[in-house]
Amino acid sequence: MNIGKTGVWSPELRLHRDPAEIADAAAELDSQGWGALWIPGLGGGDILGDAERLLSATGHTVVATGVLSIWRHPAEEMAVGHARLRKDHGHRLLLGLGVSDATAAQRAGGTYRPLAALDGYLDRLDSAPDPVPADERLVGAMAPKLTELAARRSAGTHPFLVTPDFTATARAALGDAPLLAPYQAVVVDDDPRRARATARRFLAPFIEMRHYAKSLLRQGFSQDDIADGGSDRLIDSVVAWGTIEAIDARVRAHLDAGATHVALHAISPRDGLPRTEWRELAPLVR
Structure with missing residues (x-):
């Protein structure tokens, strides 16, 4: 499955109130040539229905x-839905899977053993009447053991809130072949104070989550960096802000570090679909 070098990651492609406007925006992004449109899990809901709209x-x-x-979407249901969408739309659905956190596992009545839970989930995808092929699924892996599992049993990884240095480490762990598609938050604004404030409004809740905080600490950030919505150092490291040229330099840094693809999340200070930002970012289609 070829997803190109760059894609668009967007919660708005699930959350926006007008489905017709979502479809229109997706068609425009498709015409610009982006390799993939990424939609987040958002705690559940009809994610395959939202994927089908796109x-x-x-x-x-x-x-x-x-x-x-994996705690909110049974593997058997995902396999059935994936097969149906593959029949209707060809090999254009990449099923990204995440182990979330202990709270999600407890709410689902499970025990939070991420590696074993994901391994079992992949077993169920493999044993479904219409299995999900390994090259049409990937893992949101940030820890070393999950990265190793992703390399063995999926197309690769989609890590969240990471730096190009992390990308280089992940590529070394994955080997040459697997897909490595980091999430990259971007703010198209060259005013430092305003750009960092825009970034913090979105990222602060994630930075406070234990599993993301642990990942950031493994990447060399301190507890002080994680506090109060993230230090300037942390924000500048995980968010690409500024001119299109500055954002392009961050994309190139990930690609030079071994990324196959970079998923760009345009964080906007305005509500609604960030279509202005997407048009500004269109030169970064590779």
Whole structure:
């Protein structure tokens, strides 16, 4: 499955109130040539229905879940839905899977053993009447053991809130072949104070989550960096802000570090679909 070098990651492609406007925006992104449209799990809901809307509105781009929680979406249902969408739209759905956190596992009545839970989930995808092929699924892996599992049993990984240095480490762990598609938050604004404030409004809740905080600490950030919505150092490291040229330099840094693809999340200070930002970012289609 070819997802190109760059894609668009967007919660708005699931959350926006007007489905017709979502479809229109997806068609425009498809026409610009983005390799993939990524939609996050957002705690559940009809993620395959939302993916189907995007697949129906586009003709070329891959639609990827980035990522759905294995605790909220039974593997058997995902396999059935994936097979149906593959039949209707070809090989354009990439099923991104995540282990979420202990709270999600407890709410689902499970025990939070991420590696074993994901391994079992992949077993169920493999044993379904219409299995999900390994090259049409990937893992939101940030820890070393999950990265190793992703390399063995999926197309690769889609890590969240990471730096190009992390990308280089992940590539070394994955080997040459697997897909490595990091999430990259971007703010198209060259005013430092305003750009960082825009970034913090979205990222602060994630930075406070234990599993993301642990990942950031493994990447070399301190507890002080994680406090109060993130230090300037942390924000500048995980968010690309500024001119299109500055954002392009961050994309190139990930690609030079071994990324196969970079999923760009345009964080806007305005509500609604960030279509202005997407048009500004269109030169970064590779």
